[in-house]
Amino acid sequence: MIYLVRHGTHSLVDRVLCGRSNDVSLSPEGAEQAQRLALQFAGLKVDIVQSSPRRRSRETAGPIAQAHALNVECADGMDELDAGAWSGRSFESLASDPAWLQWNPRRTSSRPPGGESMAELQDRVVAHIEALLTTGATTIIVTHAEPIRAALLHYRDAPLDRYAEIEVAPGSVSVLRPSHNGIDAGSANAVLP
Numbered sequence: 001m002i003y004l005v006r007h008g009t010h011s012l013v014d015r016v017l018c019g020r021s022n023d024v025s026l027s028p029e030g031a032e033q034a035q036r037l038a039l040q041f042a043g044l045k046v047d048i049v050q051s052s053p054r055r056r057s058r059e060t061a062g063p064i065a066q067a068h069a070l071n072v073e074c075a076d077g078m079d080e081l082d083a084g085a086w087s088g089r090s091f092e093s094l095a096s097d098p099a100w101l102q103w104n105p106r107r108t109s110s111r112p113p114g115g116e117s118m119a120e121l122q123d124r125v126v127a128h129i130e131a132l133l134t135t136g137a138t139t140i141i142v143t144h145a146e147p148i149r150a151a152l153l154h155y156r157d158a159p160l161d162r163y164a165e166i167e168v169a170p171g172s173v174s175v176l177r178p179s180h181n182g183i184d185a186g187s188a189n190a191v192l193p
Helices: 028-041 055-067 098-103 118-133 145-155 160-165
Strands: 002-006 048-051 072-074 139-143 173-179 182-185
Touching (some): 002 118, 002 145, 028 055, 118 139, 118 160, 145 160, 145 182
Parallel strands (some): 048 072
Antiparallel strands (some): 002 173
16 A cells, blocks of 8 residues: 655745755644644554655655654655746746646646656656555655646546646645555545544
């Protein structure tokens, strides 16, 4: 079983495309979300806790790992989408950018300038997840909205252009559950057992 957790909230959520900025830290609300996640996962047997390299993900993963007496493993394959030239720009400034306007409805066929395509992101995310699935380990991966969307769309056999149908709130949990039919990709706001 793999749990995909979006990092907790920070002061730039819904205002700035942070991308791979490494200096974005959790807000007090985000730190509380991380503590709540640790409590939610406390009753589960967890073998591995991983995090994207970004600070906001590591800060969210820390309390979860601590509750299980585990170290946080860095998962480069679950890093945020490389947003290239858009990194650090406000969503307000992007709203009039023609490339941004093309990117949003056509994730399958476009890419951020100087950045990574959604297909490239999906390939590396799925490769990382598939390698973990072969181990049978119960794993929590703290990452970002785009890698989570890419994984859920892949396991639901849905096109990347449907990314907007999947809401991935800060501190939310999505579940990838192996079954006899493959992988069941649960909602992006799963209730833990």
